[in-house]
Amino acid sequence: MDRPTPTEPDLLARVLHEARRCGGAWAEVYVDDRVTETVRLDGGGVSEIRSDRDLGVGVRVVGAGGRSGFAYTNVLTDVSLMEAARAAAVASGSQPGAAGVSQVDLRERAARSTQWAARPADRTEAAVKVDLLRTVDAAARSHDPAVRGVTATHVDVTQQVVVATSDGALCRDQRVRTRVTCRVTARRDGPLQTGFAGPGAGCGMELYERHPPEAIGERAARRALHALAGTDPPTGPMPVVLGPAAGGLLLHEACGHGLEGDGLTRDSSIYARTAGSPVASQLVTAVDDPTLAQAYGSYAIDDAATPAAATVLLDAGLQVGALTDAGTAGLLGRPVSANARRESYAHPPTTRMSNTYVAPGTDDPGEIIAGIPRGVYVVTLRGGDVDVTAGEFAFSAGEAFVIEDGEVTRPLAGLTLLGNSRSALDSVRAVGDDLAFTQALCGKDSQWVPVSYGSPTMLLTALTVAGGARG
């Protein structure tokens, strides 16, 4: 059943006009229409099949004093939309002017989609998704009798975004994302351990061709079993080799968030005062690129109508870029980098990453490991937090091993990496040629957006290894 969608240029222009008539110096309408399908298998049975249709409009108005007003609604009548425009204008501190305001002449700008589905997930029966998850589940369970529990989840999103501004811009973007996650618990006689795998992409059901369901289940189970067999890590400062993709999370959390425009303009980022200076090893070049084809964090336009483009953040260790929207770019005196993102129509945009990665180097990954007499090899990082102001961080490993005499040997459990973002990136001593990505939802300011982050194999020498299983 189709619902009337408020994306007609005439209607959008009238909403923008109303915001301007109420005194707004600049206005923007963001329309978000998305269908989300979720299928979850838990304990071998289907525990949830859920369909959601969410359609709403957010109106942002910047007043003459620079204050932003934002209002949103999912009551899509003309009356409600005009009310949202007026509420946003009032919230921006605007006062209706005496002079008349001209109509907004919207001109549609073409944007080439970065996400598309060869096999659209929203037109695929739930039963097909259930069968794929059963394969994930069976692969995980058959891996080892120690596997005690498996939860496999499929989520696909089909989203139409329309952004119109009082500058006359009118942009549309179709975004599709599919992700499957598998969480495994395993236990022998001792404590429980967990394993996780969760590939995703800006595509449809063809995700399962790139990541066969058997491999997803097997990978999650293998990680849980490695943790089960793992011993307490050696602790203290030592060389750490981050496997392909693992360094991406460190870059994302320890550096990427610090280069987001809002933190830079508030002077709350460790990178707020170091633009143009070396902040990492010369081996490190870092890029944020929302144009990567079918990547999980890609888009054709950002959520404030700026055409997507790649931004070099670190160039051979020099801090050269920042992730900005129009507001933060103006304050920083930098170009707008197309990184305004929002969770939905119910959120104002903030500066966020898209697909962020360390560019591949020239080192052979095997030789990087072979050169380490004693250290640890981290295959995946499960997550971590960074104090963006001080740069201190802690990351938990999802799968890690000891390196002894240049060989990856026994598995480790409960490994945590502690460090400081500046000194950690400065200590990168080798960068491999095997770039790989991980997909995730990134949370900031109570907003979650899809991202990916990547890296090749990297060697860092200024991390402290901590943690342990302890029972």
Add this chain to the structure above:
Amino acid sequence: MGDLSDLATSVLDFASAGEELEVYAVHTVATTVQAGAGATIRLVDCAETRGIGIRLFHDQRVGYASTGDLRREALEASVARARANARASDPDPPNLPPDPQPAPLIGGPSRPPSPRPLADKIALVAEVTAAAEAIDPRVTAIDTAEYHDERRDIVVASTRGVRAQHELSWCTVWVETLGDHPAGRASDLGYWAGLDPGTVDPEALAREAVSRTVRLLGEPRRRPPDLPVLLDYTVVGDLLAAVGRACTGGALGNRRSPFAGWHGTPVASPTVTLIDDGTQRSGPYDDEGTPRRRTELITGGVLTGALHSTATAHAMGDGSSSTGNARRLTHRSAPRAAPADLQLEPTSHHDQMLINIGDAVVVQQLTGAGSGINPVTGRINVGAVGWLLRDGQPVGPVPTTSLTTDLLAFLQTVTHVADDGRPVPEHPVTAATLACDPELLS
């Protein structure tokens, strides 16, 4: 509210023979005001949304659908979608809708005394920001000050006869300050949560943010190994939130909890009595219309309870019933068992506790808490950021250290629970300062 109730009950008419329907309808009105340096108002956000979440039960199967489109044909289409989803599901006999229950004796509309004009909200944020900037020269910037209020009108109706409707309101005000020192930068929050923003003291809120920030500034001092450990309320919030998740029926029933199999046995020091109190801050009903209540989870160190939705209670197969802990994040989410408001029973007066303890290491922040506290395995591998308390006074930060333990071992180290409980940012926890044995950081 009447419109929302009528809307919810009208959806029940779409149930076909043999089907049961549950409708969760919500109307949300919220305001957010953010300010930055110089008390500049950066953003004012006014929101109003409505939505419906549907659970359809048929032939022991369940299907879910949700929409923000409240036209009759859209609602009928959502029911059809839920029906199709149920058909594709596996039989799940314990997953039944709740039966109607008597209206709760506690709670009621959690409504602020009176609506405040937008201008007052803006003025409050500006006042907090200005106060924070004026207190201490070591504080060099204000990251953000924020006011947020939200009112939700919620109706749960089912073909079984459940009719639960209530209002849920809350308000938060916080400010984050940034401090500078040659040895490093630091930041922290002043935070208030409640119903009536008229009771917020902007100066006190700003002072809290500033004092928490400057305590972390300076050359780190060596941490004596044998000092007792005091956990700040935010740190306690991070840890108790994981304990609460591990005590939900879903986690215990599926053995995805370090507490699985421990019922009736000690899991904490005898000092620890942990309660989930659904009677104060959470409204009179949970998100499937079951009356909220108070549930003891740990009594004198012994695991005695679990938090249940209707489905997780049925799945236990031992006669358990819902504890009124079904929670939906939004109308789009399926209900799951989750804490309402976790609290530890206090054992000591806060000030007296500090006098008795004398010198201590105070852990004020955890780094890596999001992924480093695992409620499934119970493992804790995080960084601990804190300072030294000597003769009741902060004397400087200690180096960030690794806090490596697990939830049960942490609970065993608790020696005192102070009586300074307060709501914690981002968690359903009212947390107090805890005193723990030195071994927690060893």
